[in-house]
Amino acid sequence: MHVLVTGGAGYIGSHACKALAQAGFAPVAFDNLSKGRSGAVQWGPLEVGDLSDRARLDEVFSTYRPVAVMHFAAAIEVGESMTDPGKYWRNNFIGSLTLAEAAVAAECLNLVFSSTCAVYDGNTEADLTEDSPFGPINAYGGSKRATEMMLGDFEAAHRLKTIIFRYFNVAGAAPGAGIGQSHANPTHIIPRLLIALEGGTGHMTINGDDYPTPDGTCVRDYIHVTDLVEAHIGGLKRLLDGGSGGSYNLGTGQGASVRQVIEAAGDLVGHMPQIQIGPRRPGDAVRLVSGSEKAHLDLGWVPQSSDLETILADAWDWHKSRGWLA
C-alpha cells in the first residue's frame, strides 16, 4: 500500500517514511528539495517535484496509486512568514489546494495534514485544546488555518477524508537512523543551540525576555519527532479502516521556556553558551502548550520519548553524527 509523503525528504517527513515502512506501508517521498535532502529518503522512492506542479502530481498519483497522502511539504519559519507572507500563502495554501485537487482527481481520498498550534490565538496564557479560539498571529499560522478550512470543504464536497494534526514544537531525532533537523541555516531553537554549544557560534540569542511568562521568555511544548509520527500511523490506520477525519493537537502538555531549554541543553553538554538578549521576533506567540487529551482518547496515542532530556539527547546525538552534511 503506497502512501504519498509530501515533504518526505524533510525532517518530519523522513521520520514519517521510516515509521510507515515499519508499519508495513510503502512510502513514496515527493519533495522539491528546497529544504529537504535526498539522503534522508531511505525507505522508498523519491519523486522530485513541486506542489505547484499539477501535471507532476498527477503523474506521481498515476504511477503509484497511493491509498493516502501524508502532507508535510511547506515553508515553516514563523519569522520569515512575517517578512515574506506571499511565500507562505503561495507554497502552503495554494500548494495544498493543488495537492488536494490532484488527490481528488486520482480518487485518493485519505489525507493526513501537518498543521500547527500556530493556528490558535498565541497571545492567550491558557493551555490550548482543539476548541480554543483561532487567531493566527502570523502568516505561517494563517496559511495553515486556511488550508484546514479548504480541506474541510473538500471533505464535504469530494469525500476527501482528512485528519488534521496540529503539532506543537517538534524536536529530537530517531536514534541511529541518520535523519534529523538538517536545514543549512536553522532558525529553530534546538538546532541553533546545539550549534552554539558545539562551538560553532558559542553564543545564543534569546528573542526577547520581556514576555508575560515566569522567566520572561516564550514558552513552547516540545514533542519528540518519533512520538509525533506514531500518531500519524494511528490516524492513517483509522482513515483506512473507514473511520472519520478530525483535528488533533499533538503536544505533551508540558511547557518549557526558551531559558529552560537552553539550561537543559547546557546540563546535557556540560557547559552553557554565552547568552545575549535580542529583540522579540515578529510573529512569536507568548505561550503554546497543549491542553488536549483528544489524540490519546481517540487514537490511543501516548508520547513515549517527549521529555526534554530525551529530546535534547537524541537531537545532540544526531547533531554530532551529521558532520558530513552541509
Ligand SMILES: NC(=O)c1ccc[n+]([C@@H]2O[C@H](COP(=O)([O-])OP(=O)(O)OC[C@H]3O[C@@H](n4cnc5c(N)ncnc54)[C@H](O)[C@@H]3O)[C@@H](O)[C@H]2O)c1
Ligand atoms: N518542525 C516543527 O516544529 C513543526 C511544527 C508544526 C508543524 N510543522 C509542519 O510539519 C511539516 C514538516 O515540517 P519540517 O519541520 O519537517 O520541515 P522541513 O523543512 O524539514 O520539511 C519540509 C519539506 O517540504 C519540502 N517542500 C517545501 N515546499 C515544497 C513544495 N512546494 N513542493 C515540494 N516540496 C516542498 C522541503 O524541501 C522539505 O523537505 C510542515 O508542514 C510544517 O509546517 C512543523
Ligand SMILES: O=c1ccn([C@@H]2O[C@H](COP(=O)(O)OP(=O)(O)O[C@H]3O[C@H](CO)[C@@H](O)[C@H](O)[C@H]3O)[C@@H](O)[C@H]2O)c(=O)[nH]1
Ligand atoms: O535562536 C533562537 C531561536 C529561537 N528562539 C525562540 O525560541 C522559541 C521557539 O522558536 P522556534 O524553535 O523557531 O519554533 P517556533 O517559532 O515556535 O515554530 C516552530 O513551532 C511551531 C509550533 O509552535 C511550528 O508551527 C513551526 O513550524 C515551527 O517552526 C521562539 O520563542 C523563538 O523566538 C530564540 O529565542 N532564539
